[in-house]
Amino acid sequence: MSTIRPLSQADHPPEPGTLTDRICEQLKTAIVRGELAQGCKLNEPALAARYGISRGPLREALRRLEGLGLVVHVPHAGARVITLSRTEVLQIYHVREALEGMAARLAAELMTPAEIVELRSLLARHAHRIAADGGRAYFQQEGDTDFHDRIACASGNPGLVQMLRGELYHRLRMYRYQSSQQAARPAKALQEHEQIVDAIAERDGELAETLMRRHIRRARRAVAEQIRSEFEQPIHFVAEENR
Amino acid sequence: MSTIRPLSQADHPPEPGTLTDRICEQLKTAIVRGELAQGCKLNEPALAARYGISRGPLREALRRLEGLGLVVHVPHAGARVITLSRTEVLQIYHVREALEGMAARLAAELMTPAEIVELRSLLARHAHRIAADGGRAYFQQEGDTDFHDRIACASGNPGLVQMLRGELYHRLRMYRYQSSQQAARPAKALQEHEQIVDAIAERDGELAETLMRRHIRRARRAVAEQIRSEFEQPIHFVAEENR
């Protein structure tokens, strides 16, 4: 079984191989950060010129982003950045609940003692940071992602990891970046994380799944509540040439 | 909320638009059916010639198949059909259990009475077929897929549907096609399907999820048992130029 590494540490090899890979990464971060606004049309000649490449690799990169669910492609009409409605954001949490619950269950069976120790130290660092500066929003979110990513990896199920890391997380990060969402309830979340690790350490997969699902359901409710309190326009602002 | 149609009925438009789409479909069915063996190298010039197109659209089709998880792509080394180890097949069932369990829960809340009626009639047809000819393996499998697909659609969660339909089902069908797997326990499975529909009809999402997960777990065990009873070579046979 191929072990799956968390992506926390350096994921910036000095020089990725192919142009398609590089452009794909650049576009991905641009989309997640909102530099390419939601619903924004992705003009092939313009983008190719902007990144100094030809249309061929760019098209392949777009096709790959389509596979990641960050871009929608309509034949003869071009590609657009996806638009994340509030409904869709909440739906992502349903999928997360299902997948990460299963990941926690599997992790409880497979995680090595060393990995559990490392996971605890990760939570200790989070606790320290929260105590120090109240957990500045951005790093808090990244820390949360880091925790969940490690559990996903520990499931030993590459397909599951692929779905979470390759599709859900990007869209969630996109929402977080572009919404004014502050990391609500960091201390509470940390406590829930610790309970989950406890369950894993006791090899109680059933409990780990239950706790993870409850944890994500609460996060979902927090997002739903925040969305409800926003009567303003969509998540950020809608691209001029939308729809 | 965009409604999601089951794919049961005609999914063969007379003439799809772009070459990439067409080749992608052809390659997909070829891979699922094992005409392109597992681990088989996908030579771009050869494939392009074989389908009478240029390498451009073919490469984009390969990239899309990569997104579907049917093909793995190594830079400068080309694309290969994935190899489904027995372990990976079983891991797919874990993901299915999580996702379809959630789908059943959501479907219990959202499914319209008309859809429930239709679902029951679908099961009635299955029952009839099983009573008639014992449920010949192929159609039984397809019928099973049909049932699960409808519930997935009824979840009203496009991302969830996309994951199930776009990634898991293809790989499962690939395994079924190429293994000697016969539809074990058709009558038992049908009975479980009916229980699930009952739970949905009563709007008991909790129960629907539990039953669906149990159903898939049993299917997983049946597959695991069958795999264990095969001491022969891998699923089908390994491509000559493998790995």
Next chain:
DNA sequence: GAAGAACAGATTGTCGACAATCAGGCCTCT
């Protein structure tokens, strides 16, 4: 004046050719 059709511009889809990279075999050297 409004509805419909033809046109123009731009954008996407497709193709063939060139350059960069990798795999395998052969030769040379120790």
Next chain:
DNA sequence: AGAGGCCTGATTGTCGACAATCTGTTCTTC
């Protein structure tokens, strides 16, 4: 004889150009 490096062949990566398709505008017609 074995190990190492070089070379050749093939395959992938990249590019620019041409053809098909769509969108928005303008002209014609009722």
